[in-house]
Amino acid sequence: MKTITFNKQTKKADILCTGYRSLPGLKSIVKYTKYTYRREGMFEDKNWDAIFKKRLARHYDEMKWLYSELYHNDQQAFDYFCEMMHDYYEKRSPLLKEWDEAREASPDWYKGNDMLGMLMYTNCFAGNLKGVKKHLDYIQECGVNYLHLMPLLESPKDRSDGGYAVSDFRKVQPELGTMDDLAALADDCHTRGMCVCLDFVMNHTSEDHEWAKRAKAGEKEYQDRFFFYDDWTIPNEFEKTVPQVFPQTAPGNFSWCEEAGKVVMTTFWPYQWDLNYANPVVFNDMTADMLNLCNHGVDIIRLDATPYIWKEIGTPCRNLPQVHTLVRLMHMASEVVCPGTLLLGEVVMEPSKVVPYFGTIDKPECHMLYNVTTMASTWHTVATHDVRLLRHQMEAVFALPHQYTFLNYLRCHDDIGWGLDYEYLKQFGISEVPHKKYLNDYLRGLAFGSDARGELYNDDPRLGDARLCGTTASLCGIEAAEYEKNSWKLDRGIGLDIMLHAFLLTQSGIPVLYAGDEIGQLNDYTYHEDPIKAEDSRYLHRGDMNWDNAALRNVEGTRENRIFKALRQLEEIRAEYSVFESEADTWIIEPWNDHILAIGRYYNGEKLLAFFNFSENEQTAWVNEYEDYYDLMTGERKAAKAITMPGYSFLWLMTTFNKPFVKKQHPKLDRKPVENIVIEEVEPKKTTKKPAAKKTTTRKAAAKKPAAKKAAEAKEPAAKKTAAKKPAAKKTTTRKTAAKKAVEVKETPVEAPAAVAPVEAPAPAAPAETPKAE
Ligand code: GLC
Numbered sequence: 001m002k003t004i005t006f007n008k009q010t011k012k013a014d015i016l017c018t019g020y021r022s023l024p025g026l027k028s029i030v031k032y033t034k035y036t037y038r039r040e041g042m043f044e045d046k047n048w049d050a051i052f053k054k055r056l057a058r059h060y061d062e063m064k065w066l067y068s069e070l071y072h073n074d075q076q077a078f079d080y081f082c083e084m085m086h087d088y089y090e091k092r093s094p095l096l097k098e099w100d101e102a103r104e105a106s107p108d109w110y111k112g113n114d115m116l117g118m119l120m121y122t123n124c125f126a127g128n129l130k131g132v133k134k135h136l137d138y139i140q141e142c143g144v145n146y147l148h149l150m151p152l153l154e155s156p157k158d159r160s161d162g163g164y165a166v167s168d169f170r171k172v173q174p175e176l177g178t179m180d181d182l183a184a185l186a187d188d189c190h191t192r193g194m195c196v197c198l199d200f201v202m203n204h205t206s207e208d209h210e211w212a213k214r215a216k217a218g219e220k221e222y223q224d225r226f227f228f229y230d231d232w233t234i235p236n237e238f239e240k241t242v243p244q245v246f247p248q249t250a251p252g253n254f255s256w257c258e259e260a261g262k263v264v265m266t267t268f269w270p271y272q273w274d275l276n277y278a279n280p281v282v283f284n285d286m287t288a289d290m291l292n293l294c295n296h297g298v299d300i301i302r303l304d305a306t307p308y309i310w311k312e313i314g315t316p317c318r319n320l321p322q323v324h325t326l327v328r329l330m331h332m333a334s335e336v337v338c339p340g341t342l343l344l345g346e347v348v349m350e351p352s353k354v355v356p357y358f359g360t361i362d363k364p365e366c367h368m369l370y371n372v373t374t375m376a377s378t379w380h381t382v383a384t385h386d387v388r389l390l391r392h393q394m395e396a397v398f399a400l401p402h403q404y405t406f407l408n409y410l411r412c413h414d415d416i417g418w419g420l421d422y423e424y425l426k427q428f429g430i431s432e433v434p435h436k437k438y439l440n441d442y443l444r445g446l447a448f449g450s451d452a453r454g455e456l457y458n459d460d461p462r463l464g465d466a467r468l469c470g471t472t473a474s475l476c477g478i479e480a481a482e483y484e485k486n487s488w489k490l491d492r493g494i495g496l497d498i499m500l501h502a503f504l505l506t507q508s509g510i511p512v513l514y515a516g517d518e519i520g521q522l523n524d525y526t527y528h529e530d531p532i533k534a535e536d537s538r539y540l541h542r543g544d545m546n547w548d549n550a551a552l553r554n555v556e557g558t559r560e561n562r563i564f565k566a567l568r569q570l571e572e573i574r575a576e577y578s579v580f581e582s583e584a585d586t587w588i589i590e591p592w593n594d595h596i597l598a599i600g601r602y603y604n605g606e607k608l609l610a611f612f613n614f615s616e617n618e619q620t621a622w623v624n625e626y627e628d629y630y631d632l633m634t635g636e637r638k639a640a641k642a643i644t645m646p647g648y649s650f651l652w653l654m655t656t657f658n659k660p661f662v663k664k665q666h667p668k669l670d671r672k673p674v675e676n677i678v679i680e681e682v683e684p685k686k687t688t689k690k691p692a693a694k695k696t697t698t699r700k701a702a703a704k705k706p707a708a709k710k711a712a713e714a715k716e717p718a719a720k721k722t723a724a725k726k727p728a729a730k731k732t733t734t735r736k737t738a739a740k741k742a743v744e745v746k747e748t749p750v751e752a753p754a755a756v757a758p759v760e761a762p763a764p765a766a767p768a769e770t771p772k773a774e
Contacts, residue, residue: 043082052089052336056082059332062363066325070280077280081333084284088291089337096297096338099190103340110146110195110300110342110367110510111405111582114575117197117512119148119412121162122176125515125545129177133185138550140192142518142564143571146510147189148197148302150413152176156208158532159271162413162542164199164304165206169289179296186297197300197344200290203308204272207257212273216259225282226273227265227311228257234313235263242267242317247460249535253317267308267317277309277326287333294338301334303327303366306345306357319353327357327365342367344407350419351396358404371397371406371509372419378500379416379468379475383442383450385615387597391588392424394599397507398586405582406509410500411475411517415457415467415538416443433464440466443475449616451477451489453523455537469540473497473520478559482522492616494520494559495648498566499612502650505574506599506610508582516543518567519550519560573632579606579654591621596645598623608632609640609653616647629653635663 151163214222255270345366359365454470481489524543553564584603595615625640
């Protein structure tokens with residue numbers, strides 16, 4: 001039991017006691033000490049900006065409590081932490097502060113159904129940061145408004161783990177550019193209504209990081225920032241309970257450090273040294289590094305390897321309670337310094353371990369988490385053609401609060417790990433090891449009927465635990481079909497690819513594409529010849545963007561064109577209909593066919609039935625829904641009764657209640673700043689209705705398009721500024737014209753032009769059995 005030390009003279013308590021709630025009689029004292037803080041606390045008398053103080057006051061008690069619990073009442077460290085936050089608040093630019101304000105006023109700014117992410121390696125996509133900036137038009141054309149740049153901070157070339165071994169958190173890898181380039185890119189993105197996400201690799205540093213170098217040189221203070229041991233006794237104890245991340249390529253969790261003559265903890269590669277967050281200096285300085293990135297315009301911080309950041313002997317060193325405390329503290333620190341900055345947790349764990357990282361609704365931790373289980377279950381379904389596991393997984397997701405935002409994806413820069421619900425699969429006679437083998441065989445094209453082209457990753461023959469790599473298109477069989485010049489197979493592969501994306505876009509949350517997937521980019525086998533990459537098969541799907549192929553997106557009938565066009569259409573439909581909003585009710589529909597996944601969504605008078613046929617053969621969804629439905633892709637009427645679907649196809653059927661169904665024109669969304677479109681192209685409408693551009697001045701829009709706000713307040717229209725910067729805008733006449741039409745359609749749905757074909761849907765009374773997520 002801990003005691004509270006309360007100094008009667010200074011009227012200050014040193015710390016609130018751990019678990020005071022369980023100490024009878026002490027609650028009132030604690031309350032009193034809290035009151036004392038407020039009156040004579042360490043920040044009340046500071047000459048700090050009122051906004052900062054207000055934000056700090058909101059979180060101060062909780063922060064102090066958690067911090068003190070973790071760091072044994074280290075008042076000095078906590079004071080330093082607060083000073084540090086203030087320092088970064090002061091350094092934050094006035095423009096970024098304006099965005100903070102706008103986003104604070106609209107905290108759900110990132111939850112709209114028009115969010116679309118893309119993740120990319122800067123060098124693979126465009127060589128360097130300036131190159132990415134040059135390609136922003138393309139990124140916008142893809143409909144992307146959330147750009148995730150993979151790690152780009154300084155990292156030793158031959159020991160970088162794809163940039164995840166950072167040697168300097170304040171410096172961009174020189175070949176990629178500078179911190180100023182990063183800030184300039186972020187600024188450009190913001191002007192276009194895009195936000196920027198960057199990795200923050202907080203679990204470890206590179207062995208070339210300043211701290212590691214000083215630790216190697218024998219400085220105890222720096223060794224204490226890592227986990228150093230004189231011999232293998234304690235490391236061996238750890239090894240008894242800590243699983244291995246790279247059992248084949250980097251076995252074990254510790255490495256011998258020759259220079260220091262000691263053993264150091266290296267959960268990932270031997271050159272990635274685990275940081276010791278039990279040392280408050282580490283937490284303080286790493287949080288400062290994170291805030292520094294935010295001050296360079298980064299809107300979303302991806303907390304790399306989140307579950308690993310606290311270590312304790314005798315545990316698996318994953319998901320320990322202290323991890324949640326640290327993430328909560330970082331969440332609060334960002335709310336104090338740069339509200340509107342989001343934390344994206346990389347929690348690649350079994351489902352029950354993932355959701356707690358959202359925290360609770362009133363004490364949130366991560367704003368967003370990767371939907372890793374749905375991703376892995378999707379590929380399981382591709383390989384088995386049986387949707388039961390995926391259905392089970394979707395039911396679990398649907399049961400979660402709508403406030404939880406998942407980042408949905410088909411492929412990312414990492415392998416596919418087979419973290420499936422094996423307990424559930426047991427009932428079908430499926431057990432873990434043979435099943436993983438089957439999945440890996442299928443997705444490498446070794447099983448009957450499979451044209452997938454993947455490669456194994458970290459095959460651990462002892463555990464039978466290999467994972468899998470490959471691009472979406474190659475895993476869908478497109479690579480094999482093109483190699484064989486088999487157009488029938490190509491159609492099938494493209495069908496599967498598009499169907500998977502349709503499924504991705506049906507889910508609540510933020511869909512994220514891996515750059516290149518929008519044109520069906522294939523595997524890159526050249527890594528086999530590169531000695532630095534050869535050991536790591538994840539490079540198979542991290543190939544350079546092929547810009548010649550990207551140009552083919554405009555050539556009718558090419559693979560690139562077919563996929564690009566289809567994805568754009570899906571994305572635009574998603575952005576257009578509110579039934580895709582995260583607040584929608586979602587539920588599973590029983591189609592009496594285990595090859596078809598059927599999902600329902602309902603929101604705001606719109607009801608969607610989505611069907612995905614994971615079989616390569618024709619299948620029937622045995623449903624019998626009585627409303628009048630329209631196919632969202634074609635606008636045609638279609639009954640939702642005994643629906644027969646071709647192999648690898650999908651269907652989005654929609655009905656509306658108490659309002660007409662309107663099939664909008666596509667492609668219609670243009671991500672150019674709306675002001676741009678209106679001023680340059682659109683004649684003032686002869687209608688009494690408000691021009692569409694005005695709509696974007698709502699708070700939500702302002703939060704999404706900070707440039708608009710910036711310009712408005714600087715009394716210089718954003719459109720003018722953007723147009724001045726971007727004369728190239730004139731080139732995009734056709735897209736803009738489409739956008740103009742879109743605006744018109746949005747404003748006047750019932751009087752839309754003939755091509756839009758509004759169809760009066762019968763308007764039944766609001767459904768008595770409004771579907772609910774169960
Ligand atoms: C994350 C990254 C992965 C990297 C690892 C170590 O899991 O996604 O690419 O190897 O962290 O930093």
